[in-house]
Amino acid sequence: MALLRIPTTQNVTLEYETASVGERIAATLIDGVVVIGWAILWSLVLFAWLKLGDRGYENASFVLAMALIALPWFLYDLLCEVFFHGQTIGKRAMQIRVISLNGAPPRFTQYLLRWVLRLVDVSLMYGVVAMACILGGGRGQRLGDMAAGTAVVRVKRREVAANPMLFGSDHDPHYRVTFPEVANLADHDVRLIQELVTQSEQRGAYHILADVAERVRTLTGIRTAMPDHEFLLVVLRDYGHLAAQEAAR
Helix, strand or coil: CCEEEEECCCCCEEEEEECCHHHHHHHHHHHHHHHHHHHHHHHHHHHHHHCHHHHCCCCHHHHHHHHHHHHHHHHHHHHHHHHCCCCCHHHHHHCEEEEECCCCCCCHHHHHHHHHHHHHHHHHHHHHHHHHHHHHHCCCCCHHHHHHCEEEEECCCCCCCCCCCCCCCCCCCCCCCCCHHHHHCCHHHHHHHHHHHHHHHHHCCHHHHHHHHHHHHHHHCCCCCCCHHHHHHHHHHHHHHHHHHHHHC
């Protein structure tokens, strides 16, 4: 499994483990079950509702019904990755995600390019092209990733090697988590937050935390008027506490 290093605009280098071929195949199979289930379910519902069996295949309703079934199937990967922050249902189940190689969140055009080239990578030749590229490229990228400047990485939570001053409450049995939504963050997200909080405190440059705090709010759905620095400290402590609880199980 390759290690991918990505420099960010804040001069912090992030390290990711690239998703293995097995993890990506498993995610694809799960997604296949989802879209097939979707098609079967809505075929039964719409065919029964429109009574297509009695109205013939030239009925305009049949065309509409087929569009409602086929379009979500056709656009599944693109829509999921755009709205679920680089994950399909299968990727989420396997705890892997699409990221951009420039350290920023992937743009829509990057997701679109991956989706368009999926026809060559995955659909043609039963994914042989994709597997050959992933195994031979060294960065876990298929053709769509190479063209879009993306990669698929693991986001499984690992033990956090954290600054104990930031995670001072993680072993306190009486500590109460303020934002349980931080459980949705990945380990690499938390490491970046920790690095930036530490740098801002050392330099007295707390303004650099505004974009980070907004990104955390977007990823977690947290809504709070808490100042950025205080908010990120609470996020780190909450995450550390939840990670300690998880490790103790």
